[in-house]
Amino acid sequence: MLSADEPTGNLDASTGTRVLERSPIFAAREGTTLVMVTHDPDVARLAQRRVHLRAGRIERIDEGVLA
Numbered sequence: 001m002l003s004a005d006e007p008t009g010n011l012d013a014s015t016g017t018r019v020l021e022r023s024p025i026f027a028a029r030e031g032t033t034l035v036m037v038t039h040d041p042d043v044a045r046l047a048q049r050r051v052h053l054r055a056g057r058i059e060r061i062d063e064g065v066l067a
Helices: 015-029
Strands: 001-004 034-037 048-056 057-063
Touching: 001 015, 015 034
Parallel strands: 001 034
Antiparallel strands: 048 057
């Protein structure tokens, strides 16, 4: 499992874009799951599955929707 907690939080826009483009490619090549935590809705839209948490509980899960 590849874990990324706010992977673009402290990066400039160009580097952040490269990280977001390459992370799923790396995970697929390595045959592993990518788990990314973000508060940025634009970053979250890139995910195949989004798990929304509120107060430490799962509020909802959106699957198979790439926006």
